[in-house]
Amino acid sequence: MSSQRPTFKPYYQDQIMAIPPTLDELVSKGHPVRIVNDVINRINIQGLLDAYKIKGCSSYHPQMLLKVLVFGYVSNVYSSRKLETACRENINFMWLSGMSYPDHNTINRFRGVRLKEALRSVFEEVVKLLAEEGLLSIEDVYTDGTKIEANANRYTFVWKKAIHTNKEKMRAALKDIWDYAQSIAKSEDNLPDPPDLTTIDSEKVRATVDKLNRVLSDKPSVNKKMKAKLRYVTKNYPEKIAQYEEQEATLGDRNSYSKTDPDATFMRMKEDHMKNGQLRPGYNIQISTSNQYIVNYTIHSNPTDTRTLSGHLQQHEDSFGKTPGTLTADAGYGSEENYALLAAKNIESYVKYGMFDKGQKKSCGDKKPFSVDKLHYNPSQDCYICPMGQEMHCIGTFSQKTSAGFRQEIKKYQAKNCTNCPLNGTCHKSQGNRIIGVNKQLEVYRNRAYQLLNSDVGVAKRKQRCYDVEPVFANIKQNHGFRRFMLRGKEKVSIEWGLLAIAQNLRKKAA
The missing domain is CATH 3.30.420 (Nucleotidyltransferase; domain 5)
Structure with a gap:
């Protein structure tokens, strides 16, 4: 049996150091925390300092809190509670904070309140600093977008289409009761004029409900079903229409929003937790x-x-x-x-x-040989030539608005006679002579692009x-x-x- 024993490095947990190391010595020279510290020290944060009031008790220095937050996001520590723990336990955070220990409420309040007006200027200062160092260009940029999920309930939502459907049901119900009221009171001369229910709002609904109650309240011949319907309308419709108007104001030009975060819109994400396109x-x-x-x-x-x-x-x-x-x-x-x-x-x-990438492929033209962009255009006569050689002359210019409110000018051209054409049904699917719409200005932009x-x-x-x-x-x-x-x-x-x-x-x- 061998008498040799393994050799271990000395381990003295309670060893007292004559000159204890500083936090700066414990942070490696090339660590990203030093980049964060250096950049934040060099930029102008006056906009952030202006977010603090002169009166009141002393606050943690905003420069320190900004460094802690930024380095937290650099190192994937996003939670204010985890940042609070890191300032007490992590050497890098302790060095940044100068052994200050802000709690999670302070960190969260700084992030949500103090940075509200100042963070954009901090970001801009960082970009300008990097541009001065030649690391980026403000003049030449590449733009793209992505969708990131909001911190909101995935199953509590408001849809514009549902609001329109419900308002239409309310309009139909009010009209039905009013028609009934007219049928049982048609012999009276003082019957109020019927309300205009083409579109409905809270004022029209209240006025209509009041009229219906005045007309039908003293009529003993009103059947129970209609009385119950009127009671339901009187109790619920004014409140409901006010709610729908408030929701429409929140929606604006969007099609949906979340009840737990009204600024968030329901979108289709690339990462689908249910794997079914929700x-x-x-x-x-x-x-x-x-x-x-x-x-x-x-x-x-x-x-x-x-x-x-x-x-x-x-x-x-x-x-x-x-x-x-x-x-x-x-x-x-x-x-x-x-x-x-x-x-x-x-x-x-x-x-x-839209069709740029497909247009780069040689086989693209085979799938839609009769599309508008494949037709020959004669600029001198301002006409297109259909696949059978027939001239398609301009029948007028029409204006239309996009969903964003941008006005487009569309020129329409029509063929003279498609009735006996052998390509009828293949060239186009519409009834009668073929009509095409051409956006000349968009063609100019696309040719330039x-x-x-x-x-x-x-x-x-x-x-x-x-x-x-x-x-x-x-x-x-x-x-x-x-x-x-x-x-x-x-x-x-x-x-x-x-x-x-x-x-x-x-x-x-x-x-």
Whole structure:
């Protein structure tokens, strides 16, 4: 049996140090916490200091709390309670806080209240600092959006369509009772004029209910079923219509909202917890990036990217005093309204339109050989030539509004005789002679976009977009596990995403 024993390093748990190490010595030199500390020390946080009142007891220094919050989001610690624990137990947080121990209420109040007006200026200062160091460009950006779930109940919601359906049922019920009232009181000369129920609101409902009660209250011949119906209408309809009007005011131009977070809209997410295409309450997050740094961000309750670009560009202009020189985005932004906006702001845009990618494929034309874009156009006579060689002349210009309120001009062209055409039924499915609608201005914008996107610079921009803006969302959602907001309401969600944007930039700088 061997007499040798394993060798261990000395272990003296109660050893007293003559010169104990400082917290600074315990934090490694290349650690991201040092980047957070350095950047926050260098930027101007006067806007944050202005959020504090002069009177009152002393507060924790906002610079310290900002460092703790930002580093928390850098290291995936989002909960205020976990940040409170980290300030007591984690060397990096203890070094940042200078051995201060703010509790979770202080951290949460600082995040939700103090940063409400000041966080945007902090984010802008960080972006400007990184731009001065040559790490990003404010002029050349790549824009994209993603949807992130709100901190709201997934099954308590309000739908605009349901409100319209219920209001229509109320209108029909009131009309039915009024018709009955007229039928039993048609011999009276003092019967009130029937109300206008084409559209209903709270005032009309109350007036109609009052009239019905006056007309039918003293009529002994009213049957019990109608009396019960009138009692139900009198008790419930005025309150219900007021509720529907309040809900419609909250909805605005949206189709739905969550009862537990009215700013959140039900959207279709890529991550589906039920795996059956359910809608979930969420926010549409728009960002512009440069070299995988977030240059600008905006929060939207509208699920479609098309209608977010105007507000997003306005925020960029408000933040930096000018719009970007160039912008690259995918086909989700390729609408006539957005092309017109980019042209008006003199932004060189590399923005795809709906059929751009399919148009790049040689086999695309085989599936729809008779579509409008395949027809020959004769500019001298302003007519299209149908597949059988027949001229289609302009029958007028019509104006229409998009769902966003943007006015479009559509020119319509009609064939002369499709009755005996051998392609009738294949060329088009409508009855009578074929009519096509052409948006000339949109064609001009698309031709310009096609030329830019297929230029050498455009091809490079399209490739760059795929690995500039999209990996930022992937990093935040997949690598750092942020898939659902912790705070409620658009203002607080904006604060939370602002902290994530600062954290993403500082992580990138540390890397």
